[in-house]
Amino acid sequence: xxxxxxxxxxxxxxxxxxxxxxxxxxxxxxxxxxxxxxxxxxxxxxxxxxxxxxxxxxxxxxxxxxxxxxxxxxxxxxxxxxxxxxxxxxxxxxxxxxxxxxxxxxxxxxxxxxxxxxxxxxxxxxxxxxxxxxxxxxxxxxxxxxxxxxxxxxxxxxxxxxxxxxxxxxxxxxxxxxxxxxxxxxxxxxxxxxxxxxxxxxxxxxxxxxxxxxxxxxxxxxxxxxxxxxxxxxxxxxxxxx
Amino acid sequence: xxxxxxxxxxxxxxxxxxxxxxxxxxxxxxxxxxxxxxxxxxxxxxxxxxxxxxxxxxxxxxxxxxxxxxxxxxxxxxxxxxxxxxxxxxxxxxxxxxxxxxxxxxxxxxxxxxxxxxxxxxxxxxxxxxxxxxxxxxxxxxxxxxxxxxxxxxxxxxxxxxxxxxxxxxxxxxxxxxxxxxxxxxxxxxxxxxxxxxxxxxxxxxxxxxxxxxxxxxxxxxxxxxxxxxxxxxxxxxxxxxxxxxxxxxxxxxxxxxxxxxxxxxxxxxxxxxxxxxxxxxxxxxxxxxxxxxxxxxxxxxxxxxxxxxxxxxxxxxxxxxxxxxxxxxxxxxxxxxxxxxxxxxxxxxxxxxxxxxxxxxxxxxxxxxxxxxxxxxxxxxxxxxxxxxxxxxxxxxxxxxxxxxxxxxxxxxxxxxxxxxxxxxxxxxxxxxxxxxxxxxxxxxxxxxxxxxxxxxxxxxxxxxxxxxxxxxxxxxxxxx
Numbered sequence: 001x002x003x004x005x006x007x008x009x010x011x012x013x014x015x016x017x018x019x020x021x022x023x024x025x026x027x028x029x030x031x032x033x034x035x036x037x038x039x040x041x042x043x044x045x046x047x048x049x050x051x052x053x054x055x056x057x058x059x060x061x062x063x064x065x066x067x068x069x070x071x072x073x074x075x076x077x078x079x080x081x082x083x084x085x086x087x088x089x090x091x092x093x094x095x096x097x098x099x100x101x102x103x104x105x106x107x108x109x110x111x112x113x114x115x116x117x118x119x120x121x122x123x124x125x126x127x128x129x130x131x132x133x134x135x136x137x138x139x140x141x142x143x144x145x146x147x148x149x150x151x152x153x154x155x156x157x158x159x160x161x162x163x164x165x166x167x168x169x170x171x172x173x174x175x176x177x178x179x180x181x182x183x184x185x186x187x188x189x190x191x192x193x194x195x196x197x198x199x200x201x202x203x204x205x206x207x208x209x210x211x212x213x214x215x216x217x218x219x220x221x222x223x224x225x226x227x228x229x230x231x232x233x234x235x236x237x238x239x240x241x242x
Numbered sequence: 243x244x245x246x247x248x249x250x251x252x253x254x255x256x257x258x259x260x261x262x263x264x265x266x267x268x269x270x271x272x273x274x275x276x277x278x279x280x281x282x283x284x285x286x287x288x289x290x291x292x293x294x295x296x297x298x299x300x301x302x303x304x305x306x307x308x309x310x311x312x313x314x315x316x317x318x319x320x321x322x323x324x325x326x327x328x329x330x331x332x333x334x335x336x337x338x339x340x341x342x343x344x345x346x347x348x349x350x351x352x353x354x355x356x357x358x359x360x361x362x363x364x365x366x367x368x369x370x371x372x373x374x375x376x377x378x379x380x381x382x383x384x385x386x387x388x389x390x391x392x393x394x395x396x397x398x399x400x401x402x403x404x405x406x407x408x409x410x411x412x413x414x415x416x417x418x419x420x421x422x423x424x425x426x427x428x429x430x431x432x433x434x435x436x437x438x439x440x441x442x443x444x445x446x447x448x449x450x451x452x453x454x455x456x457x458x459x460x461x462x463x464x465x466x467x468x469x470x471x472x473x474x475x476x477x478x479x480x481x482x483x484x485x486x487x488x489x490x491x492x493x494x495x496x497x498x499x500x501x502x503x504x505x506x507x508x509x510x511x512x513x514x515x516x517x518x519x520x521x522x523x524x525x526x527x528x529x530x531x532x533x534x535x536x537x538x539x540x541x542x543x544x545x546x547x548x549x550x551x552x553x554x555x556x557x558x559x560x561x562x563x564x565x566x567x568x569x570x571x572x573x574x575x576x577x578x579x580x581x582x583x584x585x586x587x588x589x590x591x592x593x594x595x596x597x598x599x600x601x602x603x604x605x606x607x608x609x610x611x612x613x614x615x616x617x618x619x620x621x622x623x624x625x626x627x628x629x630x631x632x633x634x635x636x637x638x639x640x641x642x643x644x645x646x647x648x649x650x651x652x653x654x655x656x657x658x659x660x661x662x663x664x665x666x667x668x669x670x671x672x673x674x675x676x677x678x679x680x681x682x683x684x685x686x687x688x689x690x691x692x693x694x695x696x697x698x699x700x701x702x703x704x705x706x707x708x709x710x711x712x713x714x715x716x717x718x719x720x721x722x723x724x
Contacts, residue, residue, distance in 0.1 A: 052627055052631065087622075087624055089624040089627065091643055102632075106638060107633055
């Protein structure tokens with residue numbers, strides 16, 4: 001019984017089929033990296049996991065709940081799935097503290113005082129205790145992304161989705177964000193990460209999925225996928241990026 | 243929220259300050275008697291038959307006759323100074339019960355209206371600028387332009403001889419504008435009813451009479467054909483009584499007799515000062531109209547704006563059609579349609595104020611819809627995704643994350659809409675609403691001081707708009723910082 005189960009997932013935009021039938025599972029505590037060339041459908045796939053995209057066919061089951069079933073309260077499911085975006089998407093009209101406290105307070109999960117304490121603890125964890133009162137516009141890219149991770153964690157989710165979390169960062173800031181993610185992985189968080197950071201994927205993931213043309217082409221432990229790829233397309237992709 | 247409360251308070255205070263000035267008494271329904279109060283439409287600028295005296299009271303031959311007849315026959319009435327064309331249309335659409343406005347009894351009008359016994363025998367004369375020596379007769383008009391007032395006997399007469407004498411007709415909606423056109427030299431002459439022109443000349447309107455009176459039709463009081471026959475009977479009976487007891491002659495004497503009052507001797511500043519209460523009352527109406535309409539427009543805009551950015555394609559379609567319709571119809575046409583068209587089709591009456599608020603609210607509502615849609619859509623879709631991914635429901639995400647950001651973007655365009663709507667209120671003068679522009683027309687009808695009064699009004703608009711813009715800019719800065 002996987003934490004996340006995907007069965008026969010298809011997704012089209014009009015006549016353009018982006019995902020052509022995906023079956024996979026993620027176990028509790030597993031860290032899965034999704035790699036592949038741009039346009040392969042990795043980000044779309046990730047966004048189907050918390051229904052930011054409505055799917056065309058198949059099923060996505062998270063914690064035994066079919067998230068596309070109209071009877072499922074998607075907001076409840078999402079409370080349990082944190083998401084981190086390529087472009088951070090911090091709320092510019094709130095300061096850092098309020099960005100993190102906002103959802104737990106607004107959804108009645110925590111009182112203001114509790115949420116504040118949680119937020120300060122999370123900020124310490126991502127190394128930004130001194131930025132609590134800053135506004136997003138005053139932060140660097142790496143700092144913004146660490147705040148975004150803290151914001152997602154504030155809801156205390158079981159699952160974290162990362163959509164190319166370092167792609168919009170200057171190279172010198174990539175490390176600080178990956179560091180926070182490594183800590184999370186060590187603590188046993190269930191994670192799905194769409195990334196172009198091959199070194200990170202090799203080091204952190206329990207399993208690597210290679211996608212191309214709307215299919216999962218190859219998957220396995222990182223040592224196998226990176227060290228001894230079977231599929232031709234995997235080989236040619238890895239040759240280009242490594 | 244504190245900010246919004248502050249704004250509302252400021253607006254209310256502003257309104258109170260401007261509408262607190264003495265409002266003109268247009269209701270003369272102080273006659274005793276039972277039964278319904280008749281609504282009587284009239285012109286606003288047709289001295290000596292109807293015009294406002296310096297205290298804002300409507301006076302003139304028609305007004306005094308109506309008052310005396312109502313007293314004699316013991317009925318209540320209320321005067322609606324709409325302007326001549328608007329009054330006639332209002333009678334046709336049942337918005338008023340009767341019209342007394344120096345209205346000539348013609349065969350054409352008898353098709354639609356029932357007329358009382360004639361109460362005044364008129365005729366058409368020609369007037370030219372006081373210092374004009376070149377125009378003495380109709381022959382001198384060849385190749386020239388002649389100003390006339392639409393719907394009057396002067397118009398019909400000018401039309402009937404236009405081709406014979408080879409002049410062009412320039413139509414105007416009220417007498418004051420027609421006289422101004424002659425004074426400024428755009429037109430060389432104008433045709434109007436004899437008593438009106440004679441009175442104007444006597445009040446120093448800058449013109450002089452150059453022809454003998456062409457015998458013409460008589461004036462009568464009108465009701466819609468077959469309607470309000472009781473009112474008509476009372477009018478005729480009252481008129482006969484007034485003629486018998488000498489009251490009728492006394493009223494005529496007051497305005498067109500040898501001893502009628504000449505122009506008041508006044509400095510230009512004195513005249514402006516004297517007109518101020520009327521103009522300020524008009525300004526109050528303008529502001530009331532602006533803010534009430536914008537208030538509704540904002541709600542309309544919120545509803546349709548949200549429909550436009552929403553996920554339901556039917557609601558999106560409805561909102562799009564709404565915007566297309568009310569952005570596509572000129573304000574003037576919309577005002578006529580709402581005030582004259584709809585009541586006529588559905589058989590009910592609507593006050594000019596309600597019609598004006600409806601017109602402006604729908605028009606501005608269409609624009610505000612687009613402002614709100616644009617504001618919301620200018621926010622990065624990633625913001626909504628981030629909020630939703632945290633488990634926030636759509637409504638909450640919109641209210642707390644998207645709208646606060648969109649509002650900041652919308653403020654400058656909303657201020658712009660406020661200024662546009664305030665200026666657009668002047669268009670509503672066409673349905674007889676006595677706002678600032680219409681107040682100006684009324685004052686000029688009595689004083690003929692076009693330059694001074696229009697300048698005063700322009701400055702008044704300018705001051706109010708500047709003040710509002712400054713307040714709004716201040717607000718905008720506070721929102722941006724906050």
